[in-house]
Amino acid sequence: MDRCMSTASSTPIRKVSDGVSDQFPAGLRVLVVDDDPTCLKILEKMLRNCLYEVTTCSQAEVALSMLRESRTGFDIVLSDVHMPDMNGFKLLEQIGLEMDLPVIMMSADDGKDVVMKGVTHGACDYLIKPVRIEAIKNLWQHVVRKRRNELKEFEQSGSVEDGDRLQKASDELDYSSSVNEGSWKSSKKRKDDEDEGEERDDTSALKKPRVVWSVELHQQFVAAVNQLGIDKAVPKKILELMNVPGLTRENVASHLQKYRLYLRRLSGVSQHQGGVNTPFMSPQEASFRSISSFDGLDIQAFAASGQLPPQSLASLQAGLGRTTTSTGVAMPIVDQRNIFSSEISKLRFGSVQQLSNSGKQVSLLPGLPTSMEPKQLPHPHQSVQSFGSIGLQASEGTSTFLNMPTSLRTTLSTQMHGVHGNRSSPSMMQMSQTQSRNQSLNEMVGGHASGIPSTIGQQIFSNECSGQVLDRDRTTINGRSAACNPVSQVSSVVDFSMNHMTELPGNGFPLASATEVSNLTSRGMFQEGRKMGLKGSRGFAPSYDIFNELHQPKTQDWELQNVGLNFEASQHLNSIIQSNTNHAPSIMGGQGFSSSLKNGQNINMLVYGNAVVSAGEANEHGNTENSAQRPNIHLVNTSFRVKSEEIPDLSCEKLLIPDHFGQDDLMSALLKQQQGVGPVESEYNFDGYTMDNISV
Amino acid sequence: MDVSQMQRQLVDYTASLFREGFLDDQFTQLQQLQDESNPDFVIEVVSLFFEDSERLVNDLGRALNQPIVDFKKVDAHVHQLKGSSSSIGAERVKNSCIAFRNFCEEQNTEGCLRCLQQVKQEYFLVKNKLESLFRLEQQILAAGGSIPLVE
Secondary structure, three states: OOOOOHHHOOOHHHHHHHHOOOOOOOOOEEEEEOOOHHHHHHHHHHHHHOOOEEEEEOOHHHHHHHHHHOOOOOOEEEEEOOOOOOOHHHHHHHHHHHOOOOEEEEEOOOOHHHHHHHHHOOOOEEEEOOOOHHHHHOOHHHHHHHHHHHHHHHHHHHOOOHHHHHHHHHHHHOOOOHHHHHHHHHHHHHHHHHHHHHHOOOOOOOOOOOOOOOHHHHHHHHHHHHHHOOOOOOHHHHHHHHOOOOOOHHHHHHHHHHHHHHHHHHHOOHHHHHHHHHHHHHHHHHHOHHHHHHHHHHHHHHHHHHHOOHHHHHHHHHHHOOOOOOOOOOOOOOOOHHHHHHHHHHHHHHHHHHHHHHOOEOOEOOOOOOOOOHHHOOOHHHHHHHHHHHHHHHHHHHHHHHOOHHHHHHHHHHHHHOHHHHOOHHHHHHHHHOOHHHHHHHHHHHOHHHHHHHHHHHHHHHHHHHHHHHHHHHHHHOOOOEOHHHHHHHHHHHHHHHHHOOHHHHHOOOOHHHHHHHHHOOHHHHHHHHHOOOOOOOOHHHHHHHHHHOOOOOOHHHHHEEHHHHHHHHHHHHHHHHHHOOOOOHHHHHHHHHHHHHHOOOHHHHHHHHHHHHHHHHHHHOOOOOOEOOOOOOOOOOHHHHHHHHOOEOOOOOOOOOHHHHHHHHHHHHHHHHHOOHHHHHHHOHHHHOOOOOOO | OOHHHHHHHHHHHHHHHHHOOOEOHHHHHHHHHOEOOEOOHHHHHHHHHHHHHHHHHHHHHHHHOOOOOOHHHHHHHHHHHHHHHHHHOEHHHHHHHHHHHHHHHHOOHHHHHHHHHHHHHHHHHHHHHHHHHHHHHHHHHHOOOOOOOOO
8 A cells, every 4th residue: 555545535435336336345334443542543544545434433332322323324343352431342242233233353462362252242353453454455345244144144034934934925815826826835845845956056045945025025014114113113013013924023033134234235335235236227227127026026036935925926016116115125135236126126117017917916026926827817917017016126125135046036037027927926936046047037137136136037937937837847947947937037037128128038048049039029938948948048037137137128028028029929929828828828938038039029028928828839839849939829838837827917918928828828838837848847947048048 | 965865864764673673564554554645644643652652651650559559450551552552563662562461460560560661661762763763754855855665
């Protein structure tokens, strides 16, 4: 360091928020507490030279009150051990309890006992004085690490009772999917198992069984918190207000903690986060309108992943309405991305809405296990939308949540697809676990956010698909096994990309043949029939990308992604799908999209729809794997089946996701597929589809 | 003396301080922290150190002269002195504080008093040296020269 760092003053960084990612770690808000004025001054200078925003304090009490006044005003605390008014360790404990900020202890004392005390009291690090500038420079790592851990925790806590919740969710959701539920449940169980395995891939660590904070659930949570007042919101009261059977105080408590952190991050750290998420958000915003829906989706995904009842998705949608209500959707998945995701979800939401024309539930949200059933399709729109919102919300709040890469993706996709969302969103979400998909979705989502979207989408997909098929498919879809996921995810993704699904294609959207996309739009999806995963998962991935990128401003198309094409296709598809009903339009979701994506058309939705449709047709054709070529209905065979669940009834209008066909058809298709098409499902593995491909 | 001569003198003098253990690398860190936005940073910090240290030394003297010595308190003071001296790189002061703490643990008043003397001595030595250094720097600046960067 030398004299060059003139910025010593201030904090250049607060503005970082704009550029967040670029600036980080600059702008990190540090509070230094030390009774030694010499040390204090030196530390202050060092921190400033590192472009951190510094606040100094020579008394522990004063520091505590500063922290209390502004809970989100600081990112990290540096404290001396030996202080006259309060023991440094005591301060450390207080901060940990009240604000949960990373705290670094400092001392000239390097005795083992003292250092051990630091560890046991929860210090993130212990610096020996004299502190060197090098140690100061890397202070940001503790902030990042803590956030990451929180996210993980969140996700995990969310999924505590995965299985149970899902069950409940499905029951509650009642997406008209008795069939779905049934199958979903069973598949879910299976899926859970598989999921666990699949989730392994998921970086977001949604692996453990967890209480799925579905969009709806999260909304309830947020409503309860708002009612009580964020400061007065205690888990017990929240639990009472929410009145959700099976939810424990612990679940709420951990969720609350995450939510708070999320809020804090949003407000304070937005900069940092922004950085993290920004990629996700910005591009997304434009294109992502769907993302907003995505939030819903995310939520859904989230829910899906666990238990997001389709209903919640729907509600999410409503709530999300795009915007992601930054509800800290429980989708912790996305870490930081949440913010981003929310944006995306917003976007998506928009698109989702479109999809959801039918107002179906956001079954798109893959995560939403609920309605994902084909029956749900009609819902799909709604669900989708909600999903979208969920996704968005999820993204917003959940950016962390959303980060659930896999699951989210699906959700996202679901949202996007709207159609998908409805479906199995919950399952999708879980499916997304399969992460591979999600990942792609995530990618789509925009990098960070993508995590979410994809997950959401994926989730959605997965949910949808998984609802029934998804679960099963999940494996397949995700390539791994949840084929559903991929599809779903993809679809969702695809949808998301709504704008232009084209993006999706980029991803390699499963629509492998993407080319067909145009035709396919419906086909696209299916073409890859096998691809279910849309081309190997890419298909969807694109949508996911779309999310992220939102490039596809097709925007609303996004849901329909294929909207351009999709609509037409979807319409076709829808009709077809409907007619095909069996053919698990789900497939389409993924596949169709891919192709559509290719065309740049809104494959998103279309794909979905296509997928659905195609699926229908495809199914007929026996999962033409590549039948995607066939316009429209090339449902990506089997794989789409999964979609069928997912593809929320995209009421043909939007084509987005043939909700209508949705669910019933898809369901059946899915079911069928599952049975017969086993392989197809794998196709679905949206792996290819998974947003990864969507290299948007 | 012309500027370049003064500069050379400054460099040599600084080097000797390091060589003799009065200052250590931490002091260099301080110098490196200084920049245009804060051109008197080193002087400010060192001044703070001087004030703080003198206060601590006085407190130590008082505490050790009590009929019943509160060694915990003495230790706390020494600990702080150790911390601040190490922060500015006053190596010899820091080292004498370490020895001081050992006696505190042993609750050896005699030993502590002796250490206190040692600490005082080292403190005044480094204070003089640093003041000379700053004076030399000021002279160079006044003559229109710039402070040669250490290292």
